[in-house]
Amino acid sequence: MTDQQGYGTRPSAKMRSVSVDLNHDASLLIDIPDALCERDKVKFTVHTKTTLSSFQKPDFSVPRQHEDFIWLHDTLVETEDYAGLIIPPAPPKPDFESPREKMHKLGEGEATMTKEEYTKMKQELEAEYLAVFKKTVQVHEVFLQRLSSHPNLSKDRNFQIFLEYDQDLTVRRKNAKEMFGGFFKNMVKSADEVLISGIKEVDDFFEQEKTFLLDYYSKIKDSTAKAEKMTRSHKNIADDYIHISATLNSLSADDTTILFVSVQKVEGRVASDQELKLTELLRYYMRDIQAAKDLLYRRARALVDYENSNKALDKARLKSKDIPQAEEHQQQCLQKFDKLSESGKKELTSFKGRRVVAFRKNLIEMAELEIKHAKVSSTIQLTHFYTNEKWTL
Amino acid sequence: PPTDDEPASLPAEDISTNSNGPKQDSLFDDDPEDLFAEATEEVSLDSPERDVLLSDGPSPAITPITPPTSVLTPRIGLHDDMFTHSSFDEFYLLSLNFSLPQTSISLFKSHEFSVKRRFSDFLGLHSKLASKYLHIGYIVPPCAGKKHWMTKVKVGKEDQSSNEFVEKRRSALERYLMRTVKLPVLLKDPDVLQFLESSELPRAVSTQALSSAGLLRMVNKAAEAVNKMTIKMNESDAWFEEKQQHFENLDVQLRKLHASMESLVLHRKELSVNTAQFAKSAAMLGNSEDHTALSRALSQLAEVEEKIDQLHQDQANADFYLFSELLGDYVRLITAVKGVFDHRMKTWQKWQDTQMLLQKKREAEAKLQFNNKPDKLQQAKDEIKELEGKVEQGEREFEQISKTIRKEVSRFEKERVKDFKTIIIKYLESLVQTQQQLIKYWDAFLPEAKAIS
Numbered sequence: 019m020t021d022q023q024g025y026g027t028r029p030s031a032k033m034r035s036v037s038v039d040l041n042h043d044a045s046l047l048i049d050i051p052d053a054l055c056e057r058d059k060v061k062f063t064v065h066t067k068t069t070l071s072s073f074q075k076p077d078f079s080v081p082r083q084h085e086d087f088i089w090l091h092d093t094l095v096e097t098e099d100y101a102g103l104i105i106p107p108a109p110p111k112p113d114f115e116s117p118r119e120k121m122h123k124l125g126e127g128e129a130t131m132t133k134e135e136y137t138k139m140k141q142e143l144e145a146e147y148l149a150v151f152k153k154t155v156q157v158h159e160v161f162l163q164r165l166s167s168h169p170n171l172s173k174d175r176n177f178q179i180f181l182e183y184d185q186d187l188t189v190r191r192k193n194a195k196e197m198f199g200g201f202f203k204n205m206v207k208s209a210d211e212v213l214i215s216g217i218k219e220v221d222d223f224f225e226q227e228k229t230f231l232l233d234y235y236s237k238i239k240d241s242t243a244k245a246e247k248m249t250r251s252h253k254n255i256a257d258d259y260i261h262i263s264a265t266l267n268s269l270s271a272d273d274t275t276i277l278f279v280s281v282q283k284v285e286g287r288v289a290s291d292q293e294l295k296l297t298e299l300l301r302y303y304m305r306d307i308q309a310a311k312d313l314l315y316r317r318a319r320a321l322v323d324y325e326n327s328n329k330a331l332d333k334a335r336l337k338s339k340d341i342p343q344a345e346e347h348q349q350q351c352l353q354k355f356d357k358l359s360e361s362g363k364k365e366l367t368s369f370k371g372r373r374v375v376a377f378r379k380n381l382i383e384m385a386e387l388e389i390k391h392a393k394v395s396s397t398i399q400l401t402h403f404y405t406n407e408k409w410t411l
Numbered sequence: 412p413p414t415d416d417e418p419a420s421l422p423a424e425d426i427s428t429n430s431n432g433p434k435q436d437s438l439f440d441d442d443p444e445d446l447f448a449e450a451t452e453e454v455s456l457d458s459p460e461r462d463v464l465l466s467d468g469p470s471p472a473i474t475p476i477t478p479p480t481s482v483l484t485p486r487i488g489l490h491d492d493m494f495t496h497s498s499f500d501e502f503y504l505l506s507l508n509f510s511l512p513q514t515s516i517s518l519f520k521s522h523e524f525s526v527k528r529r530f531s532d533f534l535g536l537h538s539k540l541a542s543k544y545l546h547i548g549y550i551v552p553p554c555a556g557k558k559h560w561m562t563k564v565k566v567g568k569e570d571q572s573s574n575e576f577v578e579k580r581r582s583a584l585e586r587y588l589m590r591t592v593k594l595p596v597l598l599k600d601p602d603v604l605q606f607l608e609s610s611e612l613p614r615a616v617s618t619q620a621l622s623s624a625g626l627l628r629m630v631n632k633a634a635e636a637v638n639k640m641t642i643k644m645n646e647s648d649a650w651f652e653e654k655q656q657h658f659e660n661l662d663v664q665l666r667k668l669h670a671s672m673e674s675l676v677l678h679r680k681e682l683s684v685n686t687a688q689f690a691k692s693a694a695m696l697g698n699s700e701d702h703t704a705l706s707r708a709l710s711q712l713a714e715v716e717e718k719i720d721q722l723h724q725d726q727a728n729a730d731f732y733l734f735s736e737l738l739g740d741y742v743r744l745i746t747a748v749k750g751v752f753d754h755r756m757k758t759w760q761k762w763q764d765t766q767m768l769l770q771k772k773r774e775a776e777a778k779l780q781f782n783n784k785p786d787k788l789q790q791a792k793d794e795i796k797e798l799e800g801k802v803e804q805g806e807r808e809f810e811q812i813s814k815t816i817r818k819e820v821s822r823f824e825k826e827r828v829k830d831f832k833t834i835i836i837k838y839l840e841s842l843v844q845t846q847q848q849l850i851k852y853w854d855a856f857l858p859e860a861k862a863i864s
Contacts, residue, residue: 230701237696244689251682258675265668269661374702378863381708385857392849395842 040163045069048166048181050159051079055151060084060112062158066181072173073182082180084111086187087158090180094171101316101354102361103171104369106164107305112154117146135264142260146253153298160302217318221359227366228314235307242300249297295384303373310369317358324351526610530557533584536606540597545747546754547808548815550823551597552590553743555583579736586740593826648813654820655752662745669738676727676735683723690716704863711859715852722845729841737834741827748823755812762805769798 041047045068052063065079091108094100121143128136162181165171180187219225327348334344537554544551560580592598592607606612690713697709776791 230699234696234699237692237699241689241692241696244685244692247685248682248689251678251685254678255675255682258671258678261671262668262675265664265671269664269668370702374705374863377705377708378860381712381860381863382857385853385860388853389850389857392846392853395846 040160040167043167046166046172048159048162050155050162053151053155055112055114058112058114060151060154062155064162064181072178075182078182078184080181080184082187084109084158086180087161089187090176091161093176094165094174095312097174100170100174101320102313102358102365103168104306104309104313104365105171106161106168107302107309109154109157109161110305112150114147114150117143117150120146131261132264132268134267135261138260138264139257142257157302217321223363223366224314224317224359227310231307231311231314235304235311238300238304238307242297242304245297245300295380295387299377299380303376306369306373310366313362313365317355317362320351320355320358324348324355327351526608528606528612530580530584532606532612533587536591536602537587539602540591540600543600543602544596545750546757548751548755548812548819549594549596550744550747550751550819552587552594553747554587555743582736583740586736590744594822650817651752651755651813655749658745658748658752662742662749665738665742665745669735669742672735672738679723679727683720683727686716686720686723690714690720702863708859708863711856715856718852719849722848726841726845729838733834733838733841737830741830744823748820751816751819755809755816758805758809758812762802762809765798765801765805769795769802772798 041049047067049065050062051065054061060083062082062084063079064082066073067077069076088108091105094105121140124136124139124143131139165174165177171177219228327344327350331341331344331348334341533554534556537551541551541553560576564576591603597603693709693716694713697706697713700706700709772791772795776788776795779788779791
């Protein structure tokens with residue numbers, strides 16, 4: 019029993035993202051048409067089609083690993099110029115832990131199952147692997163597409179390197195780490211809510227946003243966790259049906275087992291569709307809201323800096339010492355703060371619009387899928403009722 | 412995505428005799444209270460639908476078994492005096508009505524009547540019937556005893572005072588009685604008639620003595636006898652060997668199925684809990700949302716999920732009541748079937764032993780004749796005559812039990828198929844209903860989602 023599956027895949031067009039309005043601008047189109055899973059490592063094929071002259075070729079692909087995406091994200095976060103932007107959240111690390119653990123358990127329990135049961139369970143697990151795999155591809159793709167659709171970020175030099183550089187990025191990644199030491203990353207990671215909430219806010223817009231985002235974040239985090247639990251229960255039920263139908267099958271060879279098999283398949287599919295639509299939606303926007311909070315944090319810091327610079331200026335005036343420097347510093351701080359506020363407002367407003375649209379799309383799709391599955395399931399069941407006469411058991 | 416649907420018929424697999432569940436070792440517990448003490452744990456349900464019936468009238472059949480084609484249709488309701496006695500010996504109202512007009516059996520004084528019976532009365536009846544009929548080959552339906560129920564309370568799976576728990580016991584007793592009266596030989600039995608009819612039953616004091624303890628010992632002895640057999644039984648009748656194997660397999664499969672079913676029930680309950688929690692969380696998220704239409708849609712989503720939660724609960728009820736109870740019954744029934752086969756072996760052994768003894772006596776007689784001991788000779792001849800009679804009787808008994816078992820097994824299998832068929836149909840019907848409800852709920856939600864602008 020091996021988990022060293024080499025999964026190559028072309029994610030179908032249906033598997034499109036949680037976000038909307040991405041990847042429509044023909045001047046820069048990005049997708050991940052292919053990916054390979056070896057052991058723990060996923061290798062993504064990042065494919066770019068562009069009409070921009072800043073790129074050397076109009077159509078090209080490069081292989082990238084998850085760490086490369088993280089490098090790109092971190093460099094963007096650490097770029098001062100982008101302090102006023104919501105940096106799209108980094109894609110999470112590919113996590114095959116859950117199906118791998120289940121595979122392991124399945125291997126251990128092999129002796130207690132019939133061959134057929136075992137085969138079915140294995141198939142289910144392989145499907146789960148595949149689902150995790152597709153999900154991670156999607157999430158990495160969306161990250162890049164967010165960047166390419168952003169007016170400022172799409173022009174970033176490092177972004178271009180990421181897309182184009184046909185050598186291994188590992189060396190560059192190491193250098194970047196040495197330069198920044200990763201300390202700012204830590205600061206941003208733990209967006210200090212105390213700092214944000216403690217700031218005396220003069221701007222109504224930001225006051226409202228702050229209140230809203232802090233509250234919404236905790237709610238959506240909770241909903242994400244609960245949705246995940248719900249999905250897991252569905253999967254457990256689907257697994258139970260596998261065992262039940264396998265045992266019924268050993269008892270007899272009649273249609274009941276097909277019914278149970280189809281019930282199980284429907285339950286399994288409901289689980290994975292729910293997972294994709296609802297849970298992914300919530301999870302994605304949870305991370306996005308964190309990114310928005312990070313923006314608020316940076317602005318709050320800038321405000322603190324500005325206020326400190328004011329105090330320093332007053333002090334300088336009192337002492338009649340170093341006044342020009344203090345004045346200049348104060349001006350810089352003010353400029354930075356104003357810039358962040360202006361850009362931040364734009365970002366947060368468009369973020370809200372994006373969020374509503376995405377929720378709408380995904381909720382509709384989820385409801386439609388639920389209806390579809392319920393219809394399929396009950397059709398199969400009804401058909402079997404009326405065709406079933408001879409039972410042997 | 413996984414492959415297409417598998418073809419309709421799959422080859423029968425070699426069934427491993429390994430069991431899934433951890434608690435299948437001792438069918439025969441040391442505790443004399445209940446022969447059929449299963450350690451399998453049942454999941455308690457919060458099921459407000461199952462109302463406790465405290466009326467005098469006959470209760471509607473909640474049990475899944477098809478109405479028997481026998482003369483009698485017992486229904487069990489709960490008696491007014493139900494909880495006036497110490498725990499576990501509550502009263503039941505046993506009301507009986509005829510489903511067919513009386514034919515050759517004019518056993519009862521009237522068409523409809525009701526009597527009051529205690530829980531221990533049922534156990535007493537069962538132990539009497541088992542001691543009379545099991546050893547001659549009749550598959551006497553088992554009755555889950557006090558230990559079976561108390562174990563569930565002890566492991567915290569059941570709330571002793573809950574209506575649901577009461578309903579489970581009532582339902583189990585009703586099924587027990589239905590199965591009992593389906594057996595023509597039992598319906599004619601005076602103990603059964605007395606149980607069904609007489610207004611006052613002598614308190615089953617001997618429940619303890621004659622009960623499971625006695626039965627347990629009896630079946631144990633049969634099993635021991637089988638183990639100790641020095642002469643391998645010449646199974647000229649392949650039918651018995653085949654059937655025995657069949658029931659062994661059935662036992663394993665049904666236990667496995669029962670365990671899987673209980674796991675399913677547990678997971679459905681978890682799903683229900685998780686769905687309810689998610690619904691609450693989604694409602695809070697909706698409140699927090701500042702976009703009006705989205706906020707409303709999220710609240711709607713929360714409501715849909717709440718309704719779905721209720722659906723999950725109902726489905727869990729269906730899973731359990733219909734399927735799981737039946738499986739539990741059959742696991743117990745198969746124990747009785749195996750017991751009956753063991754008794755046949757024992758009968759055979761007894762016959763063989765008698766035959767061997769006769770042989771020895773004949774040899775001894777020959778010796779006496781040779782040594783010319785006239786008075787001892789006469790005694791020997793008498794003993795031989797007696798033994799010859801016993802041998803004939805032993806052979807008759809063996810043939811009789813074999814014949815009875817054949818009939819019984821055929822009856823049992825027919826009923827088993829019928830029972831399972833009925834249950835599975837009902838279960839699948841409930842699944843369909845659930846799916847159709849789901850369609851309704853999501854259909855209602857869809858416009859709300861589309862209304863987000």
